[in-house]
Each structure stands twice: as structure tokens, then as C-alpha cells.
Amino acid sequence: MTNYRPTFLPVLDQQERLHLVIRLFNQNRELHALLVDPYSLATSRAKFSTLKLRKSAASKNLPGYFSWKEIEDTPYMRLIRHCTSTPNLLQNDGIKHALGSVNGFFLTVDMCPSSNPFEKEFFHKLANLMPNSAPFEVGISMSGLWMLGHPQEFAWLCEQHSQGRLRITWINHTFRHLYFKDLPLEKNFMRFNPIMMDTLANSLFIEASLQDEELIAEQLLLEHGQLPSVFFRFPGLVSDKALIRCLGNLGLIPLGVDAWLAKGEIPQPGSIILVHGNGNEKPGITKMMAWLDKKDVRWLPLSYLAHDRKGFP
Ligand SMILES: [Zn+2]
Missing domain, CATH: 3.20.20.370 (Glycoside hydrolase/deacetylase)
Incomplete structure (x- = not known):
């Protein structure tokens, strides 16, 4: 395992569920991610290539960006906010x-x-x-x-x-x-x-x-x-x-x-x-x-x- 480093990136897993990548690292010449499910707070790891970086767009003209609102309202972000604001x-x-x-x-x-x-x-x-x-x-x-x-x-x-x-x-x-x-x-x-x-x-x-x-x-x-x-x-x-x-x-x-x-x-x-x-x-x-x-x-x-x-x- 090399190049272990922090990051913050919203992605979708194979089932189109929102996850946040919080770490990236290399293993066997491939990029891997440590992810957090912002609803259950559970962590998991995945090959970076299996993650979706954009939402499936309803129309082909939409770029499929995430909104900050959908991320900041999750239990995970709520806990982080609670701890950094007291x-x-x-x-x-x-x-x-x-x-x-x-x-x-x-x-x-x-x-x-x-x-x-x-x-x-x-x-x-x-x-x-x-x-x-x-x-x-x-x-x-x-x-x-x-x-x-x-x-x-x-x-x-x-x-x-x-x-x-x-x-x-x-x-x-x-x-x-x-x-x-x-x-x-x-x-x-x-x-x-x-x-x-x-x-x-x-x-x-x-x-x-x-x-x-x-x-x-x-x-x-x-x-x-x-x-x-x-x-x-x-x-x-x-x-x-x-x-x-x-x-x-x-x-x-x-x-x-x-x-x-x-x-x-x-x-x-x-x-x-x-x-x-x-x-x-x-x-x-x-x-x-x-x-x-x-x-x-x-x-x-x-x-x-x-x-x-x-x-x-
Ligand atoms: Zn101690």
C-alpha cells in the first residue's frame, strides 16, 4: 500500500448510493478508495475504477453534479459539523x-x-x-x-x-x-x-x-x-x-x-x-x-x- 492520502470526493457505488471517498491509496498498481456511507457512517474500500463520479443524468444535457445540500444534510456531515462548531x-x-x-x-x-x-x-x-x-x-x-x-x-x-x-x-x-x-x-x-x-x-x-x-x-x-x-x-x-x-x-x-x-x-x-x-x-x-x-x-x-x-x- 503506497501513497495513502486524505481526500474528499462524493461518488456513487454500483447500486447508485451516495458515498464519500475520504482516502486514496495505491495497491498492486491500482488506485483504491476508503469510502464512508454518509447515512450509516459505515466505511468500506473499493477499487476507484468501480466508482461512479457523476449521477446518471435525467437528460443527456445534464452533467450529473452532486449538490452540497444533499451531502451536508447527511448524518455524517451533521456529526462533523456538531463537533467542529461547539x-x-x-x-x-x-x-x-x-x-x-x-x-x-x-x-x-x-x-x-x-x-x-x-x-x-x-x-x-x-x-x-x-x-x-x-x-x-x-x-x-x-x-x-x-x-x-x-x-x-x-x-x-x-x-x-x-x-x-x-x-x-x-x-x-x-x-x-x-x-x-x-x-x-x-x-x-x-x-x-x-x-x-x-x-x-x-x-x-x-x-x-x-x-x-x-x-x-x-x-x-x-x-x-x-x-x-x-x-x-x-x-x-x-x-x-x-x-x-x-x-x-x-x-x-x-x-x-x-x-x-x-x-x-x-x-x-x-x-x-x-x-x-x-x-x-x-x-x-x-x-x-x-x-x-x-x-x-x-x-x-x-x-x-x-x-x-x-x-x-
Ligand atoms: Zn489512550
């Missing part, structure tokens, strides 16, 4: 809760780089739950360095997905997940910069780092036969206005959290729940295991975050 926070920016009322919860499991083994008992429990005989819906925030450091555990997770025991939405958690224990939050994680710069140069440096981190992590997933999703979680949940905007331009949706179990936060319907599955935060896992024993709790795919009060889409 006031910026140093920590926990992005979407934290379903936009509308939903009957269920969103489980996200962060896999920051760690020298500990993963939470085996917890993941095995998830994979064996099979609610209503369906795979368990879970968002896993995967960092590139965790993947590279834990190849067998990562392969086990992929296997549960392909066997239909887990339905994993891979949340991008950057490649390095860089962190220094002696820096304040505003200079740490994705806001880190090794030298003094003025504000503009600093923003440009940080945005370039984000794009790099994000694209490398996506490529790693694709190279392991997995599909990156449109969701992203900032390391340490630390971001700023420039980072949030840059993420929107890359077509990604930042996920915050409103129920970090290890911090004692209590989930409400529609909550994004956070636990760490990398062996670094046992108290959250203990609480989550108890939640998994509860009957009548629905675990929802992250795409349901875009449902509005009328139940759209």
Missing part, C-alpha cells in the same frame, strides 16, 4: 453522548500503548455474550504502538470480529499516542512540540503531526485486513481548536466520554462509556464486568450517535 475544551472535547434519545449505551475500550497484557478475562466475556445471538457491539480505540507491541492479542481481537462474536468499530487512537509524564496537558499528547515556536507555526506543526499519526494508524489497520472507522479519540482526550478542525477536514469525528467508569462516572442512556482494555486501569474493568452482567442493557454501535430525536436515520 466551544473548544482542553480535555474531553468532541461527542460524548448520543445527539438524540437512544435506548442503550456505547462501550469504548481504549488501547493506549502498554507493556501489560490485555484484559483477557474482560475481552473473553465480551466475545461470549452474544446478546440476542448477535455479535457484541464495541468501539476499540486502537493505538498503532499497542498493535505492534501485542501482535497475538491484536490477532485474537480481529478473529473475534471475523467470527462474528464481536462487532468491532476501530476508533483511531493515533499511531504513537505520545505522552510525557512531566509535561502539563496543554503541552502534552497531540499538543506536544519539541521546540519553541510562535502560535501559527505551532498550530501548523501540530496539525501536520495529527495528519501523520492518523493516517499511519489507519494504514496499519488496513494492512491487517481491518477497516478504519470515521471515529477518532484523542490520546489523553487532549485537543484544541486547531486539532478539532484538522480532524474535521480529515473526515473524522472526535469521541469524548461522559462515563469514564474508573473515575466513578455513572452511565446514562446514550452515554459513551470508557474503559481501558490495555491492563493499565483495573478499577474500570471491574465496574464494566458488573455492567455486562446486567440484563436488558442494550449495547449500541457508534453510528447510532447520529440518531436525532425523531429516530433519524
Whole structure:
């Protein structure tokens, strides 16, 4: 896989359904695309040559252009707009809760780089739950360095997905997940910069780092036969206005959290729940295991975050 790069291009698939190409790359001398269905938020990949670039014109004189209106009203663009238009926070920016009322919860499991083994008992429990005989819906925030450091555990997770025991939405958690224990939050994680710069140069440096981190992590997933999703979680949940905007331009949706179990936060319907599955935060896992024993709790795919009060889409 070479020349992996971001883009934004509306196209139609073979069934004439609207998709947005968000990445292009070359493989086996052919151009490939990573696509988003802007209604379901599902991603897919396709050979670029199979995509239609214009609508079938009703009359031969019409060029078949897309309108911006039909794209901007989709749940995908609505979520991106929601995340880039809210006031910026140093920590926990992005979407934290379903936009509308939903009957269920969103489980996200962060896999920051760690020298500990993963939470085996917890993941095995998830994979064996099979609610209503369906795979368990879970968002896993995967960092590139965790993947590279834990190849067998990562392969086990992929296997549960392909066997239909887990339905994993891979949340991008950057490649390095860089962190220094002696820096304040505003200079740490994705806001880190090794030298003094003025504000503009600093923003440009940080945005370039984000794009790099994000694209490398996506490529790693694709190279392991997995599909990156449109969701992203900032390391340490630390971001700023420039980072949030840059993420929107890359077509990604930042996920915050409103129920970090290890911090004692209590989930409400529609909550994004956070636990760490990398062996670094046992108290959250203990609480989550108890939640998994509860009957009548629905675990929802992250795409349901875009449902509005009328139940759209
Ligand atoms: Zn993390």
C-alpha cells in the first residue's frame, strides 16, 4: 500500500448510493478508495475504477453534479459539523453522548500503548455474550504502538470480529499516542512540540503531526485486513481548536466520554462509556464486568450517535 492520502470526493457505488471517498491509496498498481456511507457512517474500500463520479443524468444535457445540500444534510456531515462548531475544551472535547434519545449505551475500550497484557478475562466475556445471538457491539480505540507491541492479542481481537462474536468499530487512537509524564496537558499528547515556536507555526506543526499519526494508524489497520472507522479519540482526550478542525477536514469525528467508569462516572442512556482494555486501569474493568452482567442493557454501535430525536436515520 503506497501513497495513502486524505481526500474528499462524493461518488456513487454500483447500486447508485451516495458515498464519500475520504482516502486514496495505491495497491498492486491500482488506485483504491476508503469510502464512508454518509447515512450509516459505515466505511468500506473499493477499487476507484468501480466508482461512479457523476449521477446518471435525467437528460443527456445534464452533467450529473452532486449538490452540497444533499451531502451536508447527511448524518455524517451533521456529526462533523456538531463537533467542529461547539466551544473548544482542553480535555474531553468532541461527542460524548448520543445527539438524540437512544435506548442503550456505547462501550469504548481504549488501547493506549502498554507493556501489560490485555484484559483477557474482560475481552473473553465480551466475545461470549452474544446478546440476542448477535455479535457484541464495541468501539476499540486502537493505538498503532499497542498493535505492534501485542501482535497475538491484536490477532485474537480481529478473529473475534471475523467470527462474528464481536462487532468491532476501530476508533483511531493515533499511531504513537505520545505522552510525557512531566509535561502539563496543554503541552502534552497531540499538543506536544519539541521546540519553541510562535502560535501559527505551532498550530501548523501540530496539525501536520495529527495528519501523520492518523493516517499511519489507519494504514496499519488496513494492512491487517481491518477497516478504519470515521471515529477518532484523542490520546489523553487532549485537543484544541486547531486539532478539532484538522480532524474535521480529515473526515473524522472526535469521541469524548461522559462515563469514564474508573473515575466513578455513572452511565446514562446514550452515554459513551470508557474503559481501558490495555491492563493499565483495573478499577474500570471491574465496574464494566458488573455492567455486562446486567440484563436488558442494550449495547449500541457508534453510528447510532447520529440518531436525532425523531429516530433519524
Ligand atoms: Zn489512550
